[in-house]
Amino acid sequence: MYVSMTGFSRTQIQRSWGTVSLEMSSVNHRYQEIYVRLPREFSSWEPWFHQKLRKGFRRGKVQVRMDVLWASSFKMGRINKDIMTSYCEELMQIQRMLGQAKDLQLESVVTLPGVLDIPRFEDSTEAEGLEASFSELIELGLSSWQKMRATEGEHLKEEVLTHLSELERLSAAIEEKWLPARDQAFETTRQRITEMLDSLGGKLEESRMMQEIVVMTDKWDVSEEIARLKSHISKFRSTGEDSESSGRKLDFIVQEMNREVNTLDSKISDADIRWLAVDSKAALERIREQIQNLE
Numbered sequence: 001m002y003v004s005m006t007g008f009s010r011t012q013i014q015r016s017w018g019t020v021s022l023e024m025s026s027v028n029h030r031y032q033e034i035y036v037r038l039p040r041e042f043s044s045w046e047p048w049f050h051q052k053l054r055k056g057f058r059r060g061k062v063q064v065r066m067d068v069l070w071a072s073s074f075k076m077g078r079i080n081k082d083i084m085t086s087y088c089e090e091l092m093q094i095q096r097m098l099g100q101a102k103d104l105q106l107e108s109v110v111t112l113p114g115v116l117d118i119p120r121f122e123d124s125t126e127a128e129g130l131e132a133s134f135s136e137l138i139e140l141g142l143s144s145w146q147k148m149r150a151t152e153g154e155h156l157k158e159e160v161l162t163h164l165s166e167l168e169r170l171s172a173a174i175e176e177k178w179l180p181a182r183d184q185a186f187e188t189t190r191q192r193i194t195e196m197l198d199s200l201g202g203k204l205e206e207s208r209m210m211q212e213i214v215v216m217t218d219k220w221d222v223s224e225e226i227a228r229l230k231s232h233i234s235k236f237r238s239t240g241e242d243s244e245s246s247g248r249k250l251d252f253i254v255q256e257m258n259r260e261v262n263t264l265d266s267k268i269s270d271a272d273i274r275w276l277a278v279d280s281k282a283a284l285e286r287i288r289e290q291i292q293n294l295e
Contacts, residue, residue: 004152005060009144029061247294
């Protein structure tokens with residue numbers, strides 16, 4: 001399954017105490033990282049959010065932000081008249097002692113501790129349903145976020161499979177050119193050894209000569225590399241169809257394919273085949289770039 005690590009969602013729910021919105025965004029990351037920003041009234045819920053989010057994905061950097069537009073009836077403060085009166089009396093007494101006749105600024109007195117009582121959320125009857133509200137909110141957010149990641153993953157899948165088909169075509173072309181080139185190289189090596197022995201006046205048994213040729217050709221024979229490359233391509237396709245996102249597995253397979261192509265390139269001297277190997281490396285690099293975005 002192809003699931004992108006990049007995604008975004010914004011959801012909200014309505015409650016009597018206000019409108020709660022949740023914004024989720026994610027980017028590529030090697031490991032799982034979660035950042036949560038909550039209103040200060042709900043800061044104690046941060047571990048709860050981390051626990052819920054951790055179950056929703058395996059790797060990537062996810063940022064979550066929750067905002068609350070409080071209902072005016074819930075956040076409207078009440079002035080404590082007794083405390084405010086006490087502040088005013090003391091302030092006026094101090095003014096008389098200092099010989100000042102300035103009028104008191106009530107706006108300043110309201111900001112003093114204890115004058116304005118702002119109701120706490122814990123005092124609301126809605127507090128009992130808070131976990132249910134947050135659970136609903138985060139489920140909606142995760143669902144929308146997962147859909148976007150799956151959609152982006154399908155786009156990545158198309159790109160990856162296009163480049164994989166190109167790699168498959170190149171590997172077939174390498175094999176097609178290699179088989180006659182191998183036979184020709186074998187015969188050329190045999191002739192060179194024979195000519196060298198003739199010039200030196202030496203003789204070598206046919207069986208011994210064949211053994212030496214086999215040892216030499218093993219150093220540039222790429223039959224095994226081609227076979228393994230084809231096997232890795234097949235494994236890459238099947239892994240991509242797994243029920244779970246398999247970005248890391250695909251990354252490892254690409255590394256193995258790249259190793260085979262590099263070995264093949266270092267062994268072969270045929271110019272046409274080497275150019276095909278270069279094109280294969282380019283196709284692998286394009287595949288690698290795309291799967292870096294997969295979970």
